[in-house]
Amino acid sequence: QIDSARLWGSxxxxxxxxxxxxxxxxxxxxxGEDKQVRDWFRKACEEAGLDxxxxxxxxxxxxxxxxxxxKPPVGIGSHLDTQPTGGKYDGILGxxxxxxxxxxxxxxxxxxEAPICIVNWTNExxxxxxxxxxxxxxxxxxxxxxxxxxRKDIEGTTVGQxxxxxxYRGDKPVGFQKLGCFVxxxxxxxPILEAExxxxxxxxxxxxxxxxxGKISGFESHAGSTPMPLRRDALATLSEIVLAMEAxxxxxxxxAVGTIGEAVIANPSRNVIPGEIAFTMxxxxxxGAIMDALDRDLRTTIAEIAARRKVEVEIDxxxxxxxxxxxxxxxxxxxxxxxTLGYSSRRITSGAGHDACNLNTIMPAAMVxxxxxxxxxxxxxxxxxxPDCAAGTNVLMHTVLAIAGV
Amino acid sequence: QIDSARLWGSxxxxxxxxxxxxxxxxxxxxxGEDKQVRDWFRKACEEAGLDxxxxxxxxxxxxxxxxxxxKPPVGIGSHLDTQPTGGKYDGILGxxxxxxxxxxxxxxxxxxEAPICIVNWTNExxxxxxxxxxxxxxxxxxxxxxxxxxRKDIEGTTVGQxxxxxxYRGDKPVGFQKLGCFVxxxxxxxPILEAExxxxxxxxxxxxxxxxxGKISGFESHAGSTPMPLRRDALATLSEIVLAMEAxxxxxxxxAVGTIGEAVIANPSRNVIPGEIAFTMxxxxxxGAIMDALDRDLRTTIAEIAARRKVEVEIDxxxxxxxxxxxxxxxxxxxxxxxTLGYSSRRITSGAGHDACNLNTIMPAAMVxxxxxxxxxxxxxxxxxxPDCAAGTNVLMHTVLAIAGV
Ligand SMILES: NC(=O)NCCC(=O)O
Ligand SMILES: NC(=O)NCCC(=O)O
Numbered sequence: 001q002i003d004s005a006r007l008w009g010s011x012x013x014x015x016x017x018x019x020x021x022x023x024x025x026x027x028x029x030x031x032g033e034d035k036q037v038r039d040w041f042r043k044a045c046e047e048a049g050l051d052x053x054x055x056x057x058x059x060x061x062x063x064x065x066x067x068x069x070x071k072p073p074v075g076i077g078s079h080l081d082t083q084p085t086g087g088k089y090d091g092i093l094g095x096x097x098x099x100x101x102x103x104x105x106x107x108x109x110x111x112x113e114a115p116i117c118i119v120n121w122t123n124e125x126x127x128x129x130x131x132x133x134x135x136x137x138x139x140x141x142x143x144x145x146x147x148x149x150x151r152k153d154i155e156g157t158t159v160g161q162x163x164x165x166x167x168y169r170g171d172k173p174v175g176f177q178k179l180g181c182f183v184x185x186x187x188x189x190x191p192i193l194e195a196e197x198x199x200x201x202x203x204x205x206x207x208x209x210x211x212x213x214g215k216i217s218g219f220e221s222h223a224g225s226t227p228m229p230l231r232r233d234a235l236a237t238l239s240e241i242v243l244a245m246e247a248x249x250x251x252x253x254x255x256a257v258g259t260i261g262e263a264v265i266a267n268p269s270r271n272v273i274p275g276e277i278a279f280t281m282x283x284x285x286x287x288g289a290i291m292d293a294l295d296r297d298l299r300t301t302i303a304e305i306a307a308r309r310k311v312e313v314e315i316d317x318x319x320x321x322x323x324x325x326x327x328x329x330x331x332x333x334x335x336x337x338x339x340t341l342g343y344s345s346r347r348i349t350s351g352a353g354h355d356a357c358n359l360n361t362i363m364p365a366a367m368v369x370x371x372x373x374x375x376x377x378x379x380x381x382x383x384x385x386x387p388d389c390a391a392g393t394n395v396l397m398h399t400v401l402a403i404a405g406v
Numbered sequence: 407q408i409d410s411a412r413l414w415g416s417x418x419x420x421x422x423x424x425x426x427x428x429x430x431x432x433x434x435x436x437x438g439e440d441k442q443v444r445d446w447f448r449k450a451c452e453e454a455g456l457d458x459x460x461x462x463x464x465x466x467x468x469x470x471x472x473x474x475x476x477k478p479p480v481g482i483g484s485h486l487d488t489q490p491t492g493g494k495y496d497g498i499l500g501x502x503x504x505x506x507x508x509x510x511x512x513x514x515x516x517x518x519e520a521p522i523c524i525v526n527w528t529n530e531x532x533x534x535x536x537x538x539x540x541x542x543x544x545x546x547x548x549x550x551x552x553x554x555x556x557r558k559d560i561e562g563t564t565v566g567q568x569x570x571x572x573x574y575r576g577d578k579p580v581g582f583q584k585l586g587c588f589v590x591x592x593x594x595x596x597p598i599l600e601a602e603x604x605x606x607x608x609x610x611x612x613x614x615x616x617x618x619x620g621k622i623s624g625f626e627s628h629a630g631s632t633p634m635p636l637r638r639d640a641l642a643t644l645s646e647i648v649l650a651m652e653a654x655x656x657x658x659x660x661x662a663v664g665t666i667g668e669a670v671i672a673n674p675s676r677n678v679i680p681g682e683i684a685f686t687m688x689x690x691x692x693x694g695a696i697m698d699a700l701d702r703d704l705r706t707t708i709a710e711i712a713a714r715r716k717v718e719v720e721i722d723x724x725x726x727x728x729x730x731x732x733x734x735x736x737x738x739x740x741x742x743x744x745x746t747l748g749y750s751s752r753r754i755t756s757g758a759g760h761d762a763c764n765l766n767t768i769m770p771a772a773m774v775x776x777x778x779x780x781x782x783x784x785x786x787x788x789x790x791x792x793p794d795c796a797a798g799t800n801v802l803m804h805t806v807l808a809i810a811g812v
Pocket of ligand 1 (some may be wrong): 090124125126132133189351352353354628630677
């Protein structure tokens with residue numbers, strides 16, 4: 001059994017780095033707050049006797065030796081960055097839970113056959129730089145490190161510049177740390193476990209993601225003197241797209257969602273009809289065929305709206321992550337650990353994307369979910385209980401022991 | 407006849423203060439660029455022998471003596487501030503046209519019976535600070551100067567601070583300069599004169615304006631893991647409001663417009679459902695009953711949308727300007743001047759608000775319109791011809807001479 005109080009303490013100690021007035025965390029990837037939590041994490045890893053390295057994209061790796069160093073390490077961990085108005089658990093539980101596993105094994109003097117490597121992946125959230133799960137995507141070869149290093153945030157700062165500014169452009173090449181498999185603990189970020197009174201979600205699959213950058217070019221003109229029929233209003237166009245996206249997602253049933261999270265009017269003024277808007281779209285489904293249908297429906301509908309309103313709408317697919325089907329053996333290991341420990345559990349699909357989904361494309365991976373209050377995440381009010389967090393970490397530890405061998 | 411080349415030269419010389427790459431002007435009220443054009447204007451007024459004063463809200467007044475100084479001056483002028491992506495003519499033609507009238511009278515050695523006062527009103531555009539036509543509104547008593555001085559821009563800078571920062575908080579109390587009447591020359595900012603091939607618009611009325619500040623409070627949550635039916639999406643709410651506003655304006659016929667020009671998502675992120683949006687609304691009609699109906703329909707519809715989507719929407723009416731009916735005698739004077747000079751003309755309603763609309767509430771006022779290309783305004787592509795600008799200025803001069811007496 002892990003030390004529930006120590007885990008809880010770590011979570012709340014690090015929550016000070018970017019703490020918000022509403023009890024959440026604002027710790028954008030590669031920001032000053034991110035540097036603070038990274039420094040804390042490095043020190044904690046070193047104190048736990050781990051061999052710590054940082055790769056060229058800033059991901060932190062802490063290796064615990066195994067008896068058989070020819071075996072690839074069992075990877076565990078998650079991320080420590082947050083949304084602009086994020087919570088204290090998303091990613092953090094999985095990273096500090098991994099640290100807690102190491103501390104517990106150390107205290108108990110348990111050696112494993114295979115080594116264990118705990119990881120803090122850079123930019124999982126995708127809020128400052130797209131795509132999300134950026135570093136693990138590069139790790140599995142979905143993007144080249146150079147491509148990722150050149151990605152820009154809204155201020156034009158590149159990933160490379162941001163890494164340098166906090167001193168976290170590591171000296172190890174991306175992929176230097178081989179892993180044999182990866183298990184990630186995370187809050188569910190959805191309402192199912194809580195609603196069904198289950199403690200552990202055995203994650204067997206994850207939704208695919210489509211991310212788009214969009215730009216609408218209408219025509220700025222005077223709000224008072226431009227008759228309604230002569231307008232080429234970029235905001236009215238966006239409004240139709242937002243509602244169309246909502247209708248399309250609903251049409252494809254419970255297994256699809258669609259969101260426009262960002263929309264910025266260029267040079268806004270009360271009495272000017274918006275002429276130009278940049279926006280983003282996020283569409284998901286656990287079913288690849290539905291993802292294709294979402295993409296098709298969106299493009300057709302947007303083209304119709306643009307033609308009718310005589311505006312230009314450009315849509316650029318910047319990220320496509322297919323649905324994830326986790327490794328059956330690892331899923332069974334998680335399920336077994338939950339059962340052995342006496343926690344109630346159920347199989348579950350992840351609505352959110354996770355680093356484990358990327359890793360699953362080149363190695364066996366799986367995830368452990370615990371409930372979060374009202375299914376709320378990406379919100380400062382995000383909450384989870386100490387017993388649930390401890391339960392998830394215990395399941396993580398027992399899964400690791402089963403895979404790594406004692 | 408005014409000096410067309412000199413007028414054109416003034417317009418293009420001052421267009422350098424805030425010139426944009428696309429040939430427009432970005433000269434927000436009380437900005438550094440606004441200071442530059444104000445300094446230019448003061449110098450030009452002094453060189454034309456005018457007695458220049460600045461009031462507590464920064465409006466510039468240049469007085470040309472008349473034979474009978476007991477008579478209240480005939481006021482002419484407009485504004486030199488622009489939209490964020492504005493043109494070279496909106497307001498500028500009327501202000502520099504007024505200067506050109508003075509220069510022409512000086513050159514011709516013409517004395518008038520009543521004095522003439524040319525004015526550059528502060529913040530006509532209403533883009534940086536609300537309401538529009540701010541200084542003339544205070545001049546006629548619609549707002550107290552203290553109220554106006556405390557208005558804030560989006561950065562939190564007050565009008566008072568902005569005035570001080572460019573050294574244009576004048577020593578004269580608002581209203582110190584009495585005027586007997588006011589005539590304003592302006593580009594039409596709409597398509598009618600050009601379409602009908604008329605040179606002069608004799609403005610007999612102006613649309614009323616409703617300005618609202620709005621705020622939507624939904625709930626931030628995860629774009630991937632929040633099912634569509636559980637969302638309280640602020641942007642989807644705004645989208646319904648935008649389209650409802652469009653439908654309501656259209657329903658009330660050609661004599662109504664409605665625009666949402668500003669909308670800002672708080673803490674936007676690609677994978678977060680927008681939780682909070684601040685926005686503005688601008689509704690207009692030349693018919694007071696239609697204005698009331700617009701307000702009523704909007705409030706009802708917004709309440710319905712908010713209830714259905716389980717979000718809060720606050721709507722705050724920050725400005726209500728009733729429709730304007732200009733002074734019949736002054737309208738006739740403008741019409742007569744156009745006829746005498748041989749320009750084609752027609753009566754017209756102003757779609758935009760103007761300082762003359764404010765002044766009309768306490769003194770006789772009227773306006774002269776000239777065509778602008780494709781009716782485009784509040785756009786960097788705004789354009790007008792030199793002959794039309796000269797024609798309008800000639801009509802302004804002859805109207806002034808008729809009122810002031812030679
Ligand atoms: N787990 C999580 O919130 N990841 C962020 C990436 C996404 O799914 O949008
Ligand atoms: N003339 C003009 O564009 N005024 C700005 C105020 C408004 O009508 O919105």
